[in-house]
Amino acid sequence: MIQYIFRFIPASVSLVWVIVSVSVLLFLYVQLSVLSRREPPGPRPLPLLGNLFQVDLKRLDQSLFDLSKEYGPVFLVSFGPKKVVVLAGYRTVKQALVNQANEFGNREVTPIFYDFNKEHGILFANGDSWKEMRRFTLSTLRDFGMGKSISEQRIIEECGWLIEEFDQFQGKPFDDTHTISYAVSNVLSGLMFGKRFEYRDPLLQAIVNRDNETIYLTGTASILIYNMFPWMGPWLKNWKALMKNMEDGKADLGKIITELKDTLDPDTCRCFVDVFLTQKQNLKGNNHTHYHDDNLLYTVMNLFAAGTDTTATTINWCLLFMAKYPHIQERVQEELNQVVGSRQVRIEDRKNLPFTDAVIHESQRLANIAPMAIPHTTSKDVIFQGYFIKKGTTVLPLLTSVLYDESEWESPRTFNPSHFLDKEGKFIKRDAFMPFSAGRRVCLGESLARMDIFLFFTSLLQHFSFTPPAGISEDELDLTPVVGFTLAPQPQGLCAVRRQ
Numbered sequence: 001m002i003q004y005i006f007r008f009i010p011a012s013v014s015l016v017w018v019i020v021s022v023s024v025l026l027f028l029y030v031q032l033s034v035l036s037r038r039e040p041p042g043p044r045p046l047p048l049l050g051n052l053f054q055v056d057l058k059r060l061d062q063s064l065f066d067l068s069k070e071y072g073p074v075f076l077v078s079f080g081p082k083k084v085v086v087l088a089g090y091r092t093v094k095q096a097l098v099n100q101a102n103e104f105g106n107r108e109v110t111p112i113f114y115d116f117n118k119e120h121g122i123l124f125a126n127g128d129s130w131k132e133m134r135r136f137t138l139s140t141l142r143d144f145g146m147g148k149s150i151s152e153q154r155i156i157e158e159c160g161w162l163i164e165e166f167d168q169f170q171g172k173p174f175d176d177t178h179t180i181s182y183a184v185s186n187v188l189s190g191l192m193f194g195k196r197f198e199y200r201d202p203l204l205q206a207i208v209n210r211d212n213e214t215i216y217l218t219g220t221a222s223i224l225i226y227n228m229f230p231w232m233g234p235w236l237k238n239w240k241a242l243m244k245n246m247e248d249g250k251a252d253l254g255k256i257i258t259e260l261k262d263t264l265d266p267d268t269c270r271c272f273v274d275v276f277l278t279q280k281q282n283l284k285g286n287n288h289t290h291y292h293d294d295n296l297l298y299t300v301m302n303l304f305a306a307g308t309d310t311t312a313t314t315i316n317w318c319l320l321f322m323a324k325y326p327h328i329q330e331r332v333q334e335e336l337n338q339v340v341g342s343r344q345v346r347i348e349d350r351k352n353l354p355f356t357d358a359v360i361h362e363s364q365r366l367a368n369i370a371p372m373a374i375p376h377t378t379s380k381d382v383i384f385q386g387y388f389i390k391k392g393t394t395v396l397p398l399l400t401s402v403l404y405d406e407s408e409w410e411s412p413r414t415f416n417p418s419h420f421l422d423k424e425g426k427f428i429k430r431d432a433f434m435p436f437s438a439g440r441r442v443c444l445g446e447s448l449a450r451m452d453i454f455l456f457f458t459s460l461l462q463h464f465s466f467t468p469p470a471g472i473s474e475d476e477l478d479l480t481p482v483v484g485f486t487l488a489p490q491p492q493g494l495c496a497v498r499r500q
């Protein structure tokens with residue numbers, strides 16, 4: 001057919017026709033490939049420094065949330081020479097972490113995280129080792145009762161010790177941060193080591209206080225700068241403090257692990273460490289095993305670091321909100337009186353305590369303790385919402401923008417338990433409630449954390465009312481967070497006043 005047409009067209013014209021067609025095709029091809037490799041928008045970066053002057057490193061999550069209003073739900077910022085894709089808003093974060101879980105499910109191992117774990121353990125690891133450690137840890141912790149009645153029993157026992165400890169302050173103001181961390185840490189210690197510590201035990205205090213400091217220092221501006229320019233490490237005070245914390249932590253937990261190793265009986269495993277050591281023995285001689293001493297030590301350290309401060313900080317926020325909003329505290333206590341009375345609260349009571357449950361969820365939402373989750377990277381080149389994101393790009397799922405998403409929450413910036421209640425006062429789940437993140441990297445300890453928070457919070461409110469210290473009004477209690485890797489309440493010396 002084409003030959004037939006060309007017979008009637010002069011040779012020069014057909015040559016022009018061919019050239020024009022090829023050019024048009026070439027132009028379309030170039031345009032399409034440019035479009036398919038279009039980077040997300042974002043503020044114009046300066047050479048070397050990137051967008052460092054356009055963000056507030058002291059409140060990075062908030063500043064990125066503000067930028068998302070200008071540049072949309074997927075945008076690019078440069079921290080020094082490093083390009084980072086920020087995901088904002090519930091729909092976008094869910095689309096990436098859940099619908100494209102594999103593409104967005106790798107962990108970013110920044111220089112400071114590499115220094116911490118050398119890519120062993122779970123938090124800052126990837127690939128087969130991460131997969132095996134995560135699977136093994138979840139199934140072993142479940143066998144030891146994580147999220148089940150055995151850990152409920154352990155938490156209830158710890159509630160008793162915590163109440164006794166609070167009683168010693170006789171209603172006077174005190175900083176409850178450390179005490180709550182010791183209680184939470186003891187629940188983990190039961191699962192990991194098969195034992196609890198006295199709150200005054202210097203070893204428990206050292207492990208917990210060091211982890212709290214590490215989590216705070218990791219989020220400071222100087223460590224964000226270290227991640228951009230790692231050669232600066234030896235000149236940074238916070239980096240040196242973190243390295244010392246890591247070494248001391250390894251020594252302390254290493255000692256506990258050695259004691260368990262020396263008394264190991266594979267037939268009666270007492271705890272997580274015993275099961276790991278037995279597995280290691282069973283796989284002796286296998287050169288490719290992931291069950292080696294580094295993975296054991298760093299997995300144990302990861303669980304303490306990820307599980308203690310986060311849970312204790314959340315309970316601290318819950319108590320601060322109660323002191324600030326006494327009418328809500330009274331309603332929680334009334335509900336507890338009616339449904340539970342003076343007996344010990346149990347997990348199965350939760351379904352009959354809708355207002356209390358809503359208050360806990362609302363506290364977690366507003367407290368927003370892990371505002372940027374933990375950075376991810378893309379595992380392959382990906383086209384997302386029309387933008388090209390290269391394999392290995394750092395991705396920040398901005399949980400602040402999910403928990404405060406204006407299109408999801410009726411009053412995102414206020415403490416409003418009705419966010420989780422229907423018209424009849426029944427508890428309702430909300431999809432945008434995502435403090436544990438989502439997808440492949442979702443918090444491994446979510447079920448344990450939820451049990452801890454519910455039982456500690458309700459047991460404390462059965463026995464105490466929380467109030468500001470004398471001379472300070474509820475309005476004066478400050479909700480501005482202390483910013484580290486997590487957002488913690490400022491210590492304000494609340495009083496735990498005995499009710500019964």
Ligand code: HEM
Pocket residue numbers: 107122123124134302303306307308310311314369370373374375397435436437438440441442443444445446448449
């Ligand atoms: C209120 C308490 C807690 C909160 C708000 C919380 C939140 C989070 C968040 C936001 C992440 C990052 C997810 C991501 O990268 O997308 C995470 C990861 C993790 N959490 Fe939690 N967490 C809590 C308690 C716990 C507890 C009790 C444990 C241990 C038993 C734990 C162990 C972990 C681990 C091991 C990871 C890393 C998972 C991975 O990289 O595969 N967390 N958590």
